[in-house]
Amino acid sequence: MNRMNTVLLPCGEAVSALGMGTWCMGESPALRAQELAALQRGLDLGCTLIDTAEMYGDGLAESLVGEAVRGRRDDAFIVSKVYPHNATARGTAAACERSLRRLGTDRIDLYLLHWRGNVPLAETLAALQSLRQAGKIRQFGVSNLDLADMRELWALPGGRDVQTDQLLYNLGRRGIEWDLLPWMAGQRMPVMAYSPIEQARLLEAPALVAFGRRHGMTPAQAALAWLLAPADGRPDVIAIPKASHAARVEENAAAAGIMLTAAQRAELDAAFAPPRGPSPLEML
Ligand SMILES: NC(=O)c1ccc[n+]([C@@H]2O[C@H](COP(=O)([O-])OP(=O)(O)OC[C@H]3O[C@@H](n4cnc5c(N)ncnc54)[C@H](OP(=O)(O)O)[C@@H]3O)[C@@H](O)[C@H]2O)c1
Numbered sequence: 001m002n003r004m005n006t007v008l009l010p011c012g013e014a015v016s017a018l019g020m021g022t023w024c025m026g027e028s029p030a031l032r033a034q035e036l037a038a039l040q041r042g043l044d045l046g047c048t049l050i051d052t053a054e055m056y057g058d059g060l061a062e063s064l065v066g067e068a069v070r071g072r073r074d075d076a077f078i079v080s081k082v083y084p085h086n087a088t089a090r091g092t093a094a095a096c097e098r099s100l101r102r103l104g105t106d107r108i109d110l111y112l113l114h115w116r117g118n119v120p121l122a123e124t125l126a127a128l129q130s131l132r133q134a135g136k137i138r139q140f141g142v143s144n145l146d147l148a149d150m151r152e153l154w155a156l157p158g159g160r161d162v163q164t165d166q167l168l169y170n171l172g173r174r175g176i177e178w179d180l181l182p183w184m185a186g187q188r189m190p191v192m193a194y195s196p197i198e199q200a201r202l203l204e205a206p207a208l209v210a211f212g213r214r215h216g217m218t219p220a221q222a223a224l225a226w227l228l229a230p231a232d233g234r235p236d237v238i239a240i241p242k243a244s245h246a247a248r249v250e251e252n253a254a255a256a257g258i259m260l261t262a263a264q265r266a267e268l269d270a271a272f273a274p275p276r277g278p279s280p281l282e283m284l
Contacts, residue, residue: 004016004017004018004046004047004048004253005017005018005228005256007190007236007238008190008236009139009163009164010161010162010163010187010189011139011161011163013139015049015238016047016049016077016238017228017238017239017256018224018228018238018239018240018252018253018255018256019047019048019049019050019051019192019238019239019240020038020039020042020047020049020051020240020242020249021051021240021241021242022039022050022061022065022242023056023061024056024061024242025039025056025057025061025064025244026056026060026061026062026065027057027060031244032064034244034245034246035244036064036067036068037246038243038244038245038246038249039064039065039068039249040068041249042249042253043072043075043076045249045253046253047252047253047256048075048076048077049076049077049238049240050068050069050076050078050079051079051166051240052065052078052079052080052081053081053112053114054080054081054082054083054098054099055081055083055114062080062099062102062103063102063103066102066103066105067104069103069104073105076109077109077110078108078109078110079108079109079112079166079192080099080103080108080111080112081112081113081114081143082095082099082112082113082114082124083095083114083117084113084114084115084116084117084118084119085118087113087119087124087127088119088123088124088127089123089130091119091127092127093127093130093131093136096131096136096137097136106135106136107135107136107137107138108137108138109137109138109139110137110138110139110140110163110164111128111131111137111139111140112140112141112142112143112166113128113140113142113143114143114144115143115144115145116142116144116145116149121149121152121159122156125153125158125159126157126158128140128158129157129158129161132161139161139163140161140163141163141164141165141166141192142162142166143165143166143192143194144165144281144283145165146180146280146281147179147180147183150165150180150183151183154187160187163190164189164190164191164192165180165184165191165192166191166192166193166240167180167192167193167194167283168194168195168281168282168283168284169191169194169196169227169237170193170195170197170223171202171223171226171272172198172272173195174273174274175275175279175280175282176191177233177274177275178275178277178278178279179278181233181234182233182234184235185235188235189235190235190236190238191236191237191238192237192238192239193227193237193238193239193240194284195284196223196224196227196239196241197219197224197241199284202219202223203219203220203223205219205271205272207271207272208223208268208271211264211268211271215264220241220248220251220252220255221251221255222255222268224239224241224255224256225255225256225258225260226260226265226268227239228255228256229259231265
């Protein structure tokens with residue numbers, strides 16, 4: 001397996017800084033072989049964190065992930081998510097069982113609440129703690145929670161065991177740098193950046209294309225390298241680009257080896273400005 005930068009979760013476990021997303025994968029039989037090859041290439045390259053959810057293709061993405069890791073389960077760190085409407089005491093356990101079956105495994109490495117719904121956070125946290133105790137999940141976390149939600153969570157029993165908040169974060173979506181990311185940095189909690197290339201739309205931004213040309217990297221590599229670069233007031237970042245082509249997985253994986261200089265970061269900051277005040281949490 002290749003060497004890949006890692007990020008430490010609060011529990012002390014190291015995970016690959018560059019993972020792989022799976023939204024919209026596993027839905028087309030015609031694309032299955034190509035998608036499996038892409039995920040397996042990523043595992044070979046050390047992008048061992050695979051992000052999925054019961055929501056994606058109504059479980060089809062989880063089934064694809066299960067097939068991709070068959071025979072090499074220990075190479076992968078599987079992240080999956082429970083729907084908010086399932087995140088009750090009994091519903092979380094049932095949803096987790098269904099996900100485990102589709103994934104063909106006995107444990108999910110990190111299980112996230114997909115976004116906040118109507119179930120009290122305390123009930124979901126208790127359910128996640130029970131699942132962890134039963135060994136069905138190894139760690140748990142959240143997604144799409146804003147600063148007020150995180151503060152509320154932090155005050156609840158088990159809230160401080162949350163390993164990450166998975167959030168929309170890329171060069172064009174920097175709002176969380178205002179207050180949520182500094183708070184997470186203070187708790188030493190990494191952020192998991194989803195849609196890190198804005199579902200490929202960012203790759204056409206003229207400033208990013210020009211930056212990539214000047215510095216000998218592709219737009220995707222520049223966007224991912226920017227996310228992975230250490231920055232003041234920012235926690236460690238785990239980025240989870242989704243690519244269903246092995247060549248794109250290779251291109252993205254190479255971004256983990258690019259260390260942007262301070263001057264290059266300043267160039268990107270000038271083109272993609274950081275926030276100047278608070279804003280509501282954005283999600284896709
Ligand atoms: N928690 C949440 O609410 C939430 C929300 C959204 C996403 N997510 C997670 O985050 C993952 C990533 O986000 P995303 O899928 O929304 O978007 P993304 O990773 O920003 O972009 C994916 C798109 O970019 C293309 N792509 C990837 N690498 C490329 C490259 N090097 N050159 C050109 N095109 C490239 C992919 O094409 P191909 O696939 O055709 O190769 C795909 O169309 C998801 O898959 C999911 O696991 C979580």
